Every structure is written in C-alpha cells, then in structure tokens.
Amino acid sequence: MEQAGPGPTNHSEGFRAALAQWRLSLRTEVKKASSLPTAMFDACDPMLETRLADSAEAMLACLQQPADHLRDRSPAAELRLETVTLAELAALPRHVAAVDVGPLDLRTGLQAEYLGILTDAACTATGPARHGAVQLLQRDFALDAQTDAAALSAVLVRAVRDLPADAMTEPTAALLATACQRLAAALALQADAASGEKTVP
C-alpha cells in the first residue's frame, strides 16, 4: 500500500510539480548526451545548458502539438464516425438484388417466439412476470401442472423447430430436457400457490 506523506495537496500543485520534475530530467539528459565535460558547460557559456534544454523542450512540444487541420476540428468532428468506403457503397445495389424478396409475412414464427419467451419468463422471472407467463402458457398453450413430461416436451419442440441447427449451443435434447424440468417446476409452483399449499423444497 502506498505510504501517505508530504506531497501535492491538490491537482493543480500536482501538475506543476510534475512539470518541474520533467524539466529537471530534461536538463540532466541534455548534459548526459553532450560530449562536453560537465564543467565545460559552465565554463563556456553559463546559459548553454539552459538554452539546450529549452530547445529540446520546444522541439518536444512541437512534436506533441496536433496539426492545424486537427486543431481546427469542430466538436462534431471529435465524435466517432464509422468509416464506410466507396467500394462498400458501390456494392449496395448488388447486395440488395442478391436475395429475392418474395412475399413476407409479419406473423411468421410468432407462436414459436411467444412460446419461447413465455417459457423463459416462467423459468427465470419472479413475481408478477412469472405469474403472468405461466397463466399465458395455461391459456394459450394448454400447459399446466398436470401436463406430463412427454407432452411438455412436444410443445417446447415447437419453440425451437424453426431454428437453424447451429443455433443450438448444446444438443437440442439436453436443452429441451432442462427446459422441460424447469417449466414443470414453474407450473407446479403456480398450481401450489393457487391452491394455497406449501411447496416442498
């Protein structure tokens, strides 16, 4: 752990102290880089060391200054802007025409999507959201605590049958088995709550 000790008490002093230290280091480096013995500096020109250090500092400052065209940027120009090449723009008509856009149905996959979301909410949500999801599973998919595992699995298969095979991160059977177990538990929990019985942990 860093020891507390004398040091800058605010950001402003810290900044000034750092700058003074940097200048001292620069002068030391100038002396070290020179072929003249240290004593010659003072003998030849007492100000030589200072001027050399100032020149080095000025050069470094120039290197750190942004070019004019960068300094003049407006605030908007400082915000990130995604780069798009002319070649990418030129390819757009080809991209657009590459796939035949036949008739489209906005309702495609709605039931499977709905079932998947209700299952997710019944198994992962708490409180009113879980309660609402289970009620909708009962109402719209005829699932309840009495539904056996095979029937539950048959319903859940409908939720995933439209997915491409590589969309499954685990084997389908394993995913379905887990989902069935958790959904059965959620349905049972709701049934218990409805009948006022205590659930067995």
Added chain:
Amino acid sequence: MTSPPLADGRTQAAAAFAHALVVAALNRQLHAADSRFVADALLEARRALRAADAAGVELPLVLQFDDDRMHFDGAPLDGPSLQARVLLRCCAERGIAAIAFGADLETDELNRCLDLLLLAHNRDALTRDQREVVLRAFGIRNVRFTLRSPADPADRQAAVGPEQQALRRYQDLADCLQHNHVLAHRDHELAVDAAADAIERTLRDFEEPSLLLSLATQDDVDRFTVGHSVRVALLALQVARELGASREQLVHVGAAALMHDIGKSKVPQEVLFKQGRLTAEEWQWMAQHPRLGAQLLLEQHQAVDPHAIGAAFCHHMGPDGRGYPQPLLPIAPSGISRLIRVCDVFEALTSVRPYKRALAPVEAYAVMFRNEHDFDPVWLRRFVRTLGLFPTGTRVRLDDGAEGMVIGQTAHPERPQVRLLTGPGGADLPAGHPELLVAGAPFAGRLVRIAGVATHDRGVEVPAFEPAEVPVQSAHHACLSSSLLPGTPPR
C-alpha cells in the same frame, strides 16, 4: 456539399435553452424534485441560458407557447417542441402565452418554476389576480409569465395543415411513450392500449409516414428511448405498409415497435445515460433490457399483444437467435421482431448519439450489409427497397453540381425521384426549368446521377451506382404511389 439551411445563431441558442427546459420538465416527471437527474438537467438549462446570452440573445429570453409549439422571436421551435407535449399542455391549462427567463436565473428557482408549471395542485396558481403574490411566495424573481388574452384561446381543434397535424401526431406518439416510461419507472400499470391508440390515430391521419419521419430528424431531446422508439415505429410502419399489411397488422407492428425499448425504463438511469464506456456490470444491465421489457409487459393485468412482447424480447437477436438476451431455449425471432431489429439498428446508425456522429442512410446500409449475418437477409433487403438507398427527404448533390431533394422512390432503390433545388453548380434554377427528375435517367439531354448526399453536418460522396436487376414491385405497390414522371417504374 451545402448542408440544409440552419437557423441563425440566436435562434439556435434559444432552441438549445428550450430543449434543456423540456429535458428538465421530463426529468421532473420521472424523478423526485431533489434527484441528481433533475439537478443535472436544471444545471444544463442554466448553462444553456448563459450560452444564449453569450450568443447575443437578449435576456430575459422569452419563449412563447401555443398549444402545439414553443416559439422564439416569432419563429417556431419544432425540434424542442416534439417531446414537449406535457409542458405545452401544462402551459395551455394555465393560460400561459410566454415565459421570460432572466439572466440571474438559478437552478433552484427554475425548479420551483417547474413546480408551478407541472404539478396539478398548482394549476390555478398563475391567475392574473394572484400571479405576482405566488411568484413572490415561491421566491421566483427571474422568471415572468405572460398570460393569454381571453380572446386568444389557441384552439387545438381549429383546422390545421398537414405539417401541424404531423407535429401533433408525433407529439402524441412521444407523449404516449414518455407516459409509459414514467408508469414503468414507478411500477404502475402501463397504458399499453394508449400505444395502439396513438398508432391508430397516426394511421388515420397519415397514409404515408414520411412527413412524420422528416419531423423525426429534428427530434433531439432524448435519442435513446422516446425519440428513437418513435422513429423505429414510423420506419416499421412504412415497411409494413409497403407489404400491404392490414390496418390491424399495422397497429400491431406500430405499437410493438413503439414499445420495443420499454425495458430501458428498468435500467438504472446512471447506466442508461452514461456517456463513457460501460463497465462489465453496467453492460450486464443494458443487455438485460430486452428481457426486462418482455417481463414488464407480462406483468400487466391487461392482455398485451404477443407481437409487442416478442419485439421487446427479440429486438437484439439475429435471425438465428444469437445476440442478447440469452433465453432458456434458443428463440427464432418472428417476422415483426426481425423487421423491428432492422429498423432499430438503422435508426441508431443514422442518428446522433453523445459518442458518435450520424451516418447517412446509404452509409448505414453499407454498415448493415457488412454485418449482414446479424439481420434477416430478406427483411434487410425489403427495408432497403422500401426506403431506397436515398430515402425521401434526403438532400442530394447531382454530378453537375445541382442540388436537390429526394421526393419519392422508384422500383430501383438507387434511382429515386428528385426535385431540383438549384441549377448546375448551385446556381439558381432558371425560370421554367423542369424541376423533377429520376436519378440515373435522361434529363435535359443527359444522364444525371447522384454524386453526393448531405447529412446535417457533412457531405458524403457516393459512387456511380450500376443498376442491379431488381424484381419489379407488385401491382399493389404500383397502386399505392403515383408516378411523377412518365416512363418511370413507380412505387
């Protein structure tokens, strides 16, 4: 490339203050009067007032109010007015014609002003006979209210033109969404039906949502939730309408798109509006907003349309279910969710965010095709064909230096209908010169093509597009739009 004309510096500065005032009022709706969010918004308003002073606006800065808009110096401030429905309504209820904000206005004083303006129990505080006493009692010295003359009721029911009607419909949509966000934030029952009603009214008044979409480009109050969601809904409606969707389907699509980000009301405000990079924990919060949104809709006592639940949950998922959130079982998004995903990303790319500039639509398409696997390929293409590579309202520069505006689409997405605004090289159009043309078609003895488009802050060069073979639109599409020029395949 010349950008669209901008308001003068004084009007811009006054609009920035009006914008800050609207944001402060919205924050007062959402949060406690002494919350950090309200304090930040009030500080921003005070800063904007000082900036207006520096920009040469005479103080006190006077904003005028009618039922639909704020005005400064007689000029309407459409941008800040788009999400100002509550503030406008409260001013109308109190009969306020103008508010003058003085140079020494402090944040706590402005906060007390908002008390007077927004709180229902202060509705009658500003009557002529007691106004001065109330202002003294509230310690308000730097704000002055001018009341409407009894002969000037600013009647909303009076006949209005299509632009005013569009403004009202846009405000309806924004207001409905803001109201739902407030309800969600306070764990109250949502007004889900109101979203469908607002979409119904929009559909009744506007066959073609492009006028509303052009208004949307001025909406800069809150691009993350309300303004963004309204634009996504308008885009989705435009595509669905092109598909020949029934009125009932359009309402489903519009309401689902309008509410798709409702889960963000459950994300901590510090995370939602954070300017810098999100930490891993903050990102976890953000990535949960689709699931939170779906769960919020499932909690409602009233029946909620499954389309809306699906869009809330799946709008960050690709066609194979990848993306976020990760459900218990992988989910293949429905047609509506796939469409809303495309609209959502397009809107995000083409709007300004605190950390990025807006892309031109044609650039946004290129980015989306670069990441094509994130979208349903058919819905993505349907979207581009509906809007065109140069959507209606886009400012374009032709290859002879003439400038124009896209006013419609043809069967070829790269060849829109253009109305000339200037002659070659930006010169004035000669009297009697034809104004309408189709890009890529002969005009005045030569083929004209689009060489560039303008966003609000820059010009974008575009290449000479080689027309690709695009299937001609159905007869339904041909019936929906009129052709401006003979020999042009219309949409």
